[in-house]
Amino acid sequence: DAGVTQSPTHLIKTRGQQVTLRCSPKSGHDTVSWYQQALGQGPQFIFQYYEEEERQRGNFPDRFSGHQFPNYSSELNVNALLLGDSALYLCASSRSLGDSLYTEAFFGQGTRLTVV
């Protein structure tokens, strides 16, 4: 089992550009969540995708958008990049069993985005 894989591992972009980050969930998982982790801080929830739809969203502007494909993989898109978007972007996958049931989330190794 490959676990959660993210690509690329590192990325450098210029202010104003657009970026797409990719995530493949762990086998058997159907739910993908994205987090932004600034240096030295805890991760902040961006949004979650389930059944190809955004199910829940954190306090992030519309410049942050996503997509989930039929094979459950997901993309995070950020438009009009700002210097403050420089961070580690983490993807986590889990298996949805209903709102009252907990299933463990597994994380990828993240994509380090640097905006210059």
Place this chain on the structure above:
Amino acid sequence: AQTVTQSQPEMSVQEAETVTLSCTYDTSESDYYLFWYKQPPSRQMILVIRQEAYKQQNATENRFSVNFQKAAKSFSLKISDSQLGDAAMYFCAYPDRGTSYGKLTFGQGTILTVHP
């Protein structure tokens, strides 16, 4: 909204000694989970231990144990017989009950250094 607070930015411990990392949280829920995650330099978040709020008994996983004080909303992690491989950033996290606990709220993290 749930909040998670870790008041120790950095902690250090000698190899083979015991260290305790602190976490407090705020929630209006009565039934919930709490987690401790470890993030080594490889960046991948790894679940260390999980506590279910309705359980009176503190969770234990090998050298890792928690002291869960529900009334005080305190959730500390004790690492016994510390090893060099325990060096990492540790995060306390609270999962939202809805959407299969998909949204995790993390604390600010505690950097743990283990001295040989």
